[in-house]
Every structure is written in structure tokens, then in C-alpha cells.
Amino acid sequence: MKRILVIFLVITGAYIGWNYLFDGDGLNFARAKDSVKVSNGTEKISIDVSSVATKIVPEDRDDVHAELEGKGSVKVKRHGDEIQVCVKRRGFFWFNWFEMDRTSLTVYIPDHFDKDMDIELGSGKIDFIGKSADQPVKLRNLAINIGSGSMNLENFVVGNLEHQSSSGEVNMNSIDASKSSFDVSSGSVQVKNFTGKLDGNVSSGELEIQMNKLIDDVDLNVSSGYIELDLPDEADFTLNGKISSGNLSSDFPLKNKEASKNRIYGKYGSGKYQINADVSSGNLKIK
Numbered sequence: 001m002k003r004i005l006v007i008f009l010v011i012t013g014a015y016i017g018w019n020y021l022f023d024g025d026g027l028n029f030a031r032a033k034d035s036v037k038v039s040n041g042t043e044k045i046s047i048d049v050s051s052v053a054t055k056i057v058p059e060d061r062d063d064v065h066a067e068l069e070g071k072g073s074v075k076v077k078r079h080g081d082e083i084q085v086c087v088k089r090r091g092f093f094w095f096n097w098f099e100m101d102r103t104s105l106t107v108y109i110p111d112h113f114d115k116d117m118d119i120e121l122g123s124g125k126i127d128f129i130g131k132s133a134d135q136p137v138k139l140r141n142l143a144i145n146i147g148s149g150s151m152n153l154e155n156f157v158v159g160n161l162e163h164q165s166s167s168g169e170v171n172m173n174s175i176d177a178s179k180s181s182f183d184v185s186s187g188s189v190q191v192k193n194f195t196g197k198l199d200g201n202v203s204s205g206e207l208e209i210q211m212n213k214l215i216d217d218v219d220l221n222v223s224s225g226y227i228e229l230d231l232p233d234e235a236d237f238t239l240n241g242k243i244s245s246g247n248l249s250s251d252f253p254l255k256n257k258e259a260s261k262n263r264i265y266g267k268y269g270s271g272k273y274q275i276n277a278d279v280s281s282g283n284l285k286i287k
Contacts (some may be wrong), residue, residue: 034076035065043081050122070103114143130155177187222282236269238279251287
């Protein structure tokens with residue numbers, strides 16, 4: 001048994017020494033890049049990354065270009081009307097923690113691309129920031145799926161935003177979405193300067209959204225965890241709240257208020273937009 005353990009340790013040590021000292025540019029470092037031109041028929045750009053610090057950069061170009069620094073390889077390929085960006089890591093997965101902070105990916109996309117994007121993050125970090133609030137990234141559909149890790153998203157105008165988080169930390173700022181859905185099963189999602197129609201579901205974790213303007217209806221559901229909705233003082237809404245367990249509160253002085261253990265109803269301002277809130281457990285606060 002001891003001999004087997006010694007042999008295993010020797011092989012493991014040899015692998016680590018070779019993989020991390022000699023595979024790459026001499027010291028655990030390599031560069032890889034790939035690109036595909038965006039055509040008029042390109043409907044979607046998909047980015048799938050894990051265990052990599054990633055930046056998505058919109059700029060004046062006509063292709064999707066990806067550059068990886070560190071261990072692994074990056075592939076940009078066309079599949080029908082879709083361009084896919086995928087990173088593969090070399091070595092055994094359980095060795096990758098040695099290099100997680102050293103491996104980085106930069107994906108350059110055309111700043112005029114305004115169709116669909118899918119982003120999937122298994123772990124690691126993604127930064128995707130438009131040039132400014134006045135020069136945002138404009139997309140028809142944006143779908144985000146986060147298993148863990150973290151994401152920063154800023155300066156976007158989107159027709160439909162779909163966000164799913166099973167863990168991790170997400171920060172968004174300056175988001176204008178005609179329609180949006182946030183599905184949080186764990187982790188934390190914080191959104192600032194949001195405008196648009198909102199559908200939020202939290203089964204665990206936290207969802208905090210600060211709205212610049214209330215211009216459409218809001219649907220919120222908490223089965224566990226916490227939702228905080230921060231509305232502007234001039235918002236006009238009717239609150240329809242149902243509570244089976246947990247807590248639902250509003251800092252706004254409501255007109256025609258009706259409140260009981262399982263229900264809260266009332267209007268603020270003209271009552272134009274509907275805020276439908278259902279709390280089966282956890283907490284939901286409107287402020």
C-alpha cells in the first residue's frame with residue numbers, strides 16, 4: 001500500500017512539474033487566440049467560460065476575437081447563425097486552483113452587434129461593461145446563466161433580459177430592459193439604475209433592485225431568501241401582496257390600504273402600475 005502511494009505521489013509530482021513549469025511559455029503561462037467574422041446572418045454570440053477571469057469588450061471591429069492568457073485553449077467557431085466562444089483548460093481539474101488567478105480571457109465583440117447574446121459562467125469572473133450610459137451595449141436578447149463565480153454588467157439597453165443564478169455574486173448597473181426576468185436560487189444579485197418590466201423569483205439568496213423609473217408592471221415571488229425593491233419617490237403603483245409565511249413590507253404610505261396576516265393592498269400616487277408580490281417564505285421589502 002505504501003509503495004502504491006509513493007508511486008502515485010511521484011507521478012503526481014512529475015505531472016505538476018512538467019505541466020506548470022514547461023507547458024506554456026516556460027513558467028505556467030501560454031497564449032492562445034481565435035476569431036470568427038460576424039456576418040449579416042449572425043443572430044447570436046454565445047460565451048461559455050469556467051474558472052477564468054473574463055472580460056467582454058465591445059469595440060469597433062467586424063469579428064468576435066478571443067485571447068486567452070494562461071493554461072488552456074480558446075475556440076471561436078460558427079455554428080449555423082451562431083458564433084460560439086468556448087475555453088478548455090489543460091490538466092486535471094483539481095490542479096487548476098494553482099492557476100485560477102493567472103488565467104484570463106478577453107473577448108472582443110463588434111460594438112454594433114445588436115442581436116442576441118448568451119453568457120454561461122460555471123465559475124470565475126466576467127466583466128462586461130458598455131462604454132458609458134450614453135453609449136450602452138444594445139442587444140435584442142441577453143441570457144445569463146451563472147453556476148457560481150461573479151459578474152459585473154454595466155451600461156446596457158436590452159429588449160429581453162433573462163438572468164439565472166444558482167450561486168455566486170452579480171452586480172449590474174445602468175440597465176434598461178423592455179422585459180426582464182431574474183431567477184435566483186442562491187447567491188446575491190444587486191441591480192442599480194434599472195428601468196423596465198421586472199419579473200423576479202428568489203428561492204434562496206438575495207435580489208436587490210433599485211429602479212430609476214417605474215414604467216411597467218412588476219412581479220415578485222419569494223419562496224425563501226430576500227428581495228428588496230427600491231423605487232423612486234415619484235413612482236405610481238398599486239401593491240397586491242400575498243403572504244403565506246415570511247414578511248412583506250412597504251415604506252410607502254399607501255392609500256386605500258388593506259392589510260392582514262396574509263394580504264396587503266394599497267395604492268401610491270396614481271396607482272398606474274401593478275406590483276404583484278407573493279411571499280411564501282423569506283422577506284420582501286419595498287422602499
